Each structure stands twice: as structure tokens, then as C-alpha cells.
Amino acid sequence: MSARFRELFVDASVRSEAVAQRRDASLRSGSIDHFFHYHGLEQTRRWLGVHRAHAPRFAQPDLDRPYHELAAKVAALAPGSDVVAFGPGAGSKERMVLAALGAQGGRPRYLPVDASVELALLSADAAQGVAAAPIVPLVGELELAPDLPDWLDRRWGERARIVTAFGIAPNLLPSRFFPLLAAVLRPHDWLLVSANLAPLAAGAPDDAAAYRAACAGVAAQYDNPETLYWLSCILEEWGLAALLEPVSFRIEPLEEIDAFVAATRWRSDTDLRWEGRPFAARAGGELRLFYSLRYTVRRFEAQLQRCGLGVEQRAIDPTGQEGVWIARRTAPVEHRPAHRVGKPA
Numbered sequence: 057m058s059a060r061f062r063e064l065f066v067d068a069s070v071r072s073e074a075v076a077q078r079r080d081a082s083l084r085s086g087s088i089d090h091f092f093h094y095h096g097l098e099q100t101r102r103w104l105g106v107h108r109a110h111a112p113r114f115a116q117p118d119l120d121r122p123y124h125e126l127a128a129k130v131a132a133l134a135p136g137s138d139v140v141a142f143g144p145g146a147g148s149k150e151r152m153v154l155a156a157l158g159a160q161g162g163r164p165r166y167l168p169v170d171a172s173v174e175l176a177l178l179s180a181d182a183a184q185g186v187a188a189a190p191i192v193p194l195v196g197e198l199e200l201a202p203d204l205p206d207w208l209d210r211r212w213g214e215r216a217r218i219v220t221a222f223g224i225a226p227n228l229l230p231s232r233f234f235p236l237l238a239a240v241l242r243p244h245d246w247l248l249v250s251a252n253l254a255p256l257a258a259g260a261p262d263d264a265a266a267y268r269a270a271c272a273g274v275a276a277q278y279d280n281p282e283t284l285y286w287l288s289c290i291l292e293e294w295g296l297a298a299l300l301e302p303v304s305f306r307i308e309p310l311e312e313i314d315a316f317v318a319a320t321r322w323r324s325d326t327d328l329r330w331e332g333r334p335f336a337a338r339a340g341g342e343l344r345l346f347y348s349l350r351y352t353v354r355r356f357e358a359q360l361q362r363c364g365l366g367v368e369q370r371a372i373d374p375t376g377q378e379g380v381w382i383a384r385r386t387a388p389v390e391h392r393p394a395h396r397v398g399k400p401a
Contacts, residue, residue: 065192069197075095080331083343088344094170099286102285106283110280119373121374122378128159131153133382137216138164138212138218139165140169141166141168141179141222142201143223144220145178150166151182151183151186153248157218163188169193170193172195198221199236220247225349226347237249238385246383247381250380250381251379253356254271255270274377278348288345303320304319310347315347315350318347319342320345326338360381365384368381
């Protein structure tokens with residue numbers, strides 16, 4: 057096939073009918089699905105701009121050290137593994153894992169899974185030369201995780217896999233995120249997962265006051281013009297911007313984990329047609345656009361353990377703002393829904 061063409065697998069969750077249903081549910085529930093902030097070429101480009109401007113690692117390259125460290129360790133533990141990456145973004149961290157496996161003599165197969173076509177392709181491009189060809193990305197979301205092991209067993213066989221989940225924990229509630237991670241892991245698989253952390257002051261207890269103060273100390277990474285513009289673009293695209301107040305951030309707990317929440321309010325009573333049905337909102341009613349969770353080490357590991365994921369190793373960056381973990385399943389997963397992964401496109 058010509059180099060101009062790329063193969064993709066496309067999950068049903070990102071097909072047009074499903075996307076329309078999610079758009080409808082977003083407005084009616086009062087909470088925009090995070091999917092839409094990364095959906096489409098322009099939103100992907102805006103997100104990449106925000107990430108480059110405000111993610112600490114772009115100003116301090118040594119902050120990638122935990123990723124290099126644990127990539128080397130997991131490659132030594134599972135040298136013959138393949139790699140499945142959820143939400144790989146541009147794919148630089150996943151490339152570290154693939155390169156570490158290569159240094160152990162492996163030639164890993166690689167499956168990037170992202171809700172954004174552009175990001176899935178960027179991650180596949182980043183893996184060229186360090187992963188076995190062909191690399192065929194899967195466009196879909198973490199919800200397909202329970203179906204993935206059986207689907208991949210049929211395609212790849214039962215060789216061990218390293219599953220990566222870098223940078224997606226902030227945008228998924230714990231009750232959804234951790235069970236899905238557990239569901240994708242077979243007993244002989246490995247997990248590499250990262251979390252954004254509240255950098256507790258040295259010697260500070262992990263109590264509510266210290267936790268909230270640590271979150272407040274990194275608020276500028278969220279409450280800035282670039283991030284507010286990126287988030288507000290959805291309202292422009294949906295034709296709702298004139299009906300809503302300016303977007304603002306606050307810190308509040310979601311499922312007992314502190315989060316940066318971006319929200320707006322309806323300027324006046326509003327009645328309109330939305331996805332073919334009447335929609336009504338009252339003046340002052342809130343519409344939540346976005347949230348980003350900040351854990352502490354203790355709180356993150358408690359969530360892993362609650363879902364039968366045992367911590368093998370961890371590494372924390374020098375700022376205390378990001379952590380990476382190696383984990384494995386320590387308990388069986390009961391839920392396994394019907395297969396629906398991977399419509400080729």
C-alpha cells in the first residue's frame with residue numbers, strides 16, 4: 057500500500073451516530089463529555105498547544121525521568137511483551153517503552169488507542185522504527201478495554217502485554233477509570249499508568265487542608281488564557297457561546313479526589329432544539345465543560361488496590377506533580393461485556 061494511506065481500526069463508540077448521542081447527553085446532563093475537547097483536527101491542535109505551553113515537562117526535560125526509569129524496569133520484567141497504549145497523544149512516552157523493550161532484544165507489536173484520529177496516527181508515527189510493523193491504530197476510548205483482551209488474543213496470540221495509560225487519569229472519574237484498567241489486564245500482563253499529583257509540601261500530612269493547598273499551588277496550569285480558549289471552542293462550535301457566561305475554574309472534590317473544574321452558566325432562560333429534540337435551560341444553571349483530577353500518591357494507590365491492581369514499583373518526578381506506576385492484577389475481573397471492538401476503516 058502507498059505510504060500516503062494508513063490503516064485504522066475504528067470502534068463503534070466514535071462513529072457518527074454514537075458521537076451525536078454523546079453530544080446530546082452532554083448538554084442534557086449539564087456536563088460536556090471530555091471526548092469533544094480532543095475530537096477533530098482543530099481541537100487536537102489546540103490541545104497540543106496548551107500542553108506545550110503549560111505542561112511542566114516541556115520547560116524541564118528532566119521531568120521525563122520517571123518514564124524512562126519505569127520503562128526500563130518494566131522492559132526488564134517483561135522483555136518479550138507487546139504494547140497497548142490508551143490515550144497516547146503524540147506518543148513520546150510510549151516510544152520510551154517500545155525502545156526499552158527493543159534494548160532487551162524485543163520487537164514489540166504496538167497498538168495505540170485514542171479517541172482522536174490525529175493523535176492515534178501521531179502515536180503510530182512516533183513508534184516507527186521501535187515497534188514491529190505494521191502499526192494499525194485503533195480509534196476508540198477506554199470503554200472498549202473489557203473487549204480488547206479477547207480481540208487481541210485472536211490477532212496477536214497470548215504473549216504478555218504492557219498496557220500504558222499515560223495522561224488520561226485526570227479526565228476520568230475513579231469509579232470509571234480504575235475498573236476499566238483492571239478489565240484490560242490478563243494475569244500475565246503489566247500496567248504502566250501515570251497520574252497528575254498535588255505536590256504536597258515536604259513533611260505535610262496527606263490531609264484535606266494540605267491536599268487543597270497543594271492543588272491551589274498549581275492552579276495556573278489550568279486557569280490560563282490558552283486553556284480557557286481551548287475549552288471554550290466547543291461552545292463556539294456548537295453555537296452556544298453567546299448564551300453562556302465566560303468559563304471559569306474552581307477546585308472541588310469529585311469522588312473524594314480534588315479536581316480543577318471548568319464551568320459556565322446560562323445567561324438567561326433558554327429553549328432550543330438540540331439533536332432534534334427540545335432542550336431547555338434556566339438562567340444561572342451550570343454547564344460543566346471539563347475537569348482534571350489531582351491525586352496524592354496515597355490516594356492513587358488506594359484506588360489501584362481497590363480494583364485489584366497491585367503496585368509493583370513507582371517513580372515520582374522531581375516536582376512532585378506527576379507519578380508513574382507499574383502494576384499488575386491481583387484479583388479477577390468479573391465484568392466482561394459483549395465484544396464490539398475494531399471495525400476496520
